[in-house]
Amino acid sequence: MGNYDQREYERRERTISEIESESDDQPEEYRGKITFDEDSSTDELLENLRKIKADEP
Structure with missing residues (x-):
């Protein structure tokens, strides 16, 4: 398992939230x-x- 990368985690969270909002x-x-x-x-x-x-069905 690779090292934990806070920046990568934050980047993925931003990407997910952008997809959800659009x-x-x-x-x-x-x-x-x-x-x-x-x-x-x-x-x-x-x-x-x-x-x-x-x-209601």
């Missing part, structure tokens, strides 16, 4: 509006959650 897998920034249904009861909200979970 990746197309980065999330896009979304803009929009959020609304809340404050009139919904807990039972209605739980039923909506059950429906959403039932639709």
Whole structure:
């Protein structure tokens, strides 16, 4: 096993971080509006959650 080289380790870390930051897998920034249904009861909200979970693959 070769000698530990701090500079080589740092170079590799920079390279990896540059690849990760330039990746197309980065999330896009979304803009929009959020609304809340404050009139919904807990039972209605739980039923909506059950429906959403039932639709998941």
